[in-house]
Amino acid sequence: MSVSTDELISEITGIVAEELGVPAGSVSPDADLRSVQGADSVKVLRVIARIERARDVELEDEEVFGASTVREVAEVLQRALTESAAV
DSSP states (O other): OOOOHHHHHHHHHHHHHHHHTSOGGGOOTTSBGGGSTTOOHHHHHHHHHHHHHHHTOOOOHHHHHHOOBHHHHHHHHHHHHHHHHHO
């Protein structure tokens, strides 16, 4: 099942907004996640954990820590989903 990066950005934005208690419209795909109001490293890790559970995929720590925006996290997730579908 193929999912577009835009769909993943929308899904991740919703998770980020819910976890941080901010309106989804205030979370830009290109804003640094750590700069979103209410964000800290623990909350960002919770966001990643929720994404992994929602998509039943494990993201590589090195890739996740290298991603700082919703768009970059979506790209990491897209690669992981593509790789898991190929197995």
